[in-house]
Amino acid sequence: MSAYDEPERTARPATDGQADEERADLLGRIETEVAMLMRLGEATRRSDPSAEHRVLDRAAYAILRHLDAAGPQNVSALAAYLVLDGSTVTRQVSAMQRDGLIVREPDPRDGRGTVVAPTEAGLNRMNAVRAARARLYDGILADWPDEERRVLARMLERLNEDVVAHARRSRANRRDQRSTNEDLP
Amino acid sequence: MSAYDEPERTARPATDGQADEERADLLGRIETEVAMLMRLGEATRRSDPSAEHRVLDRAAYAILRHLDAAGPQNVSALAAYLVLDGSTVTRQVSAMQRDGLIVREPDPRDGRGTVVAPTEAGLNRMNAVRAARARLYDGILADWPDEERRVLARMLERLNEDVVAHARRSRANRRDQRSTNEDLP
DNA sequence: CCAAGTAGCTGTATCTTACAGATAATTCTC
C-alpha cells in the first residue's frame, strides 16, 4: 500500500519539458472526454426512442450480463465484479426477483449466502436490451468504419480494465484506512 | 415493438454472414464497455483519495470548464452545450453562486436572460479539480505508453462528438413529437 | 399593441447509489 501514498514520480530529468507538457495535455483531454461521456450516459439512454432502455436499470442489466457470462453467483461476488456496494446489489436483486428476472436461493455451501441465477425471462429481457443498445450504437457510430470501431472497442476494454483495477485498489485502501482509524480513538 | 419479439436477425444475404456477425459483436463489445465505463463513473470519482472531487459536482465542473473555455454565457447556452435541461443548469448555477464560484448578472441584451461568468475562486477550484483528475488518470493509465494514450484521447473525442450529435438529434425529435401530439386532441 | 415564443426559476419526482447499522452464519484461535 505504500506504492499508493507516493505520487509515484518525484524528481524527473528536467530535460524533456515539452514532452511532459504534452503528456499533461493528453491527460487533460482524456479526463475531459471521460467526464463528458459519463455525464452523457443518462441522456444517451433517454435519447433512445426504442424505450427498451426503460425496462432494465443500469445495474440490473449489468447483473444479468454477468450472470449470463459467468453463471450463478452470490451477491458479494456480483458486487465485487461490478464494483458496487453490496447493499446496492441486494436491492437490485430484490427488485429483479419481484419482476421475475432472477431467482434467489440459499447458498448450499454457505448458509449466509444467497445464490442468484437468471431466469429465462431475465435472459430474454437482457438480450432484447442488448439488441436495442447495439442498434443505438450502430446509429451513433454510423460514420465509423469497422476498423475504427475495432480500435474503439479495444481502447475501451483496456481503459475499463484499468479503471476497475484502480477502483478496487482504492476501495481496498479506504477499507484499510477505516479499520485502522477505528483502532485509534 | 414487433422488432422486439424477433431475435434481431431474420433472413439476410447469406453472402457475408461472417462479417455481419463480427460487426454485431463489435457493437456488443462497445456497448458493454461504454455502459461499464458510465457505471464506473461515480466509483472512480469516489475512489480518488485526494478528495478534490468532492468540491465540485459533475455539472458544476463541466460548467466552469466551459465558461473558462468559451467565456461568459447565459443559462440556455450552457444547457445546450452540456446537453442538460435548463432547470438543471439553473440549479447548479444557483448553488455555484452561493458558493462564490460564479457570478450572475442580467443579460444587457436580453432582459429575460442571465449571464453567468466564473469568478477567480471558481477558476481556481476548477483548476485544482482538473489537476487532481489528471493525477487520477495518470494513475489509472500508468501502464499506457504515450502513443496509446493519444489514440484513446482521439477515440473518446470522436465518440463524444457523435454521442452528443445523436443526443441532440433525438432530443429535437422528441420535442417535435411532443408538440405535434399536442395539436391532435 | 397583442399573440406567440423564449429564458429562467421552482416544485416535484425519479433513478442510482452509498454508508451505517442489524442479524445470522462461518471460520479462526486457543
Add this chain to the structure above:
DNA sequence: GAGAATTATCTGTAAGATACAGCTACTTGG
C-alpha cells in the same frame, strides 16, 4: 469446542444528479 473475529446479506436513510411541468417576466413579429 467456546468465544472472538469475520463475512454475507438486508434495511433504513441520505445524497447526488437530473428531468418534466408549470409559472412569470420579457421579447418580438405582425
